[in-house]
Amino acid sequence: MSQQPTADPGTSGFSRRRLLAALAGFSIISTLTMIVAPILGFLIPPKTSGAAAGGKVLVGTVADIPPGQGKVVPVGSSPTIIVNTDQGLNAFSAICPHLGCIVTWDPGSNVILCPCHDGRFNPTTGAVLSGPPPSGLPAEEVTVEDDQIFVVSS
Ligand code: FES
CATH class of the missing domain: 2.102.10.10 (Rieske [2Fe-2S] iron-sulphur domain)
Structure with missing residues (x-):
């Protein structure tokens, strides 16, 4: 009976979970920035010379x-x-x-x-x-x- 190598859920699952959460957070912040920045640019006019x-x-x-x-x-x-x-x-x-x-x-x-x-x-x-x-x-x-x-x- 051969033994299959098992992944250690304690360390690799934790780091994979953190990586996915960081990517999801980055994605959400990027999306919000792309939505909010043009709205603020429209509402706050640039200073004129x-x-x-x-x-x-x-x-x-x-x-x-x-x-x-x-x-x-x-x-x-x-x-x-x-x-x-x-x-x-x-x-x-x-x-x-x-x-x-x-x-x-x-x-x-x-x-x-x-x-x-x-x-x-x-x-x-x-x-x-x-x-x-x-x-x-x-x-x-x-x-x-x-x-x-x-x-x-x-
Ligand atoms: S644009 Fe026609 S002469 Fe200037």
Whole structure:
């Protein structure tokens, strides 16, 4: 008569039971987290930047935009183009009024250029120079304090 090896229920059953309980606990906590986190994210809105509520937003320094150059910077959730012309710094919404593309600075022709349909804007006034945009770029208030450039969002 041969003897079959028997498992020791005292030690291996206990560790297997603990492992299964730990896995079940981890699974329950993970599931609850996946359910509760989006609900809390919806109920507690994220803090918005000062730009979204209106205010001065630091967009760079004067050294970042030398004379004859332009740069698109984020102001809150909207892009703004800053242009350093002979008349000083100008800021405009960087959203093209034609179909909403983001304009860029074209240093070769010294204009604000919309790359989508070749719309061109005056860097001093934001007015349409050529192309399909129905209106100019809305101007934004820009100030310089201690070589720091601020855009005032509304
Ligand atoms: S989207 Fe700018 S010219 Fe068409």
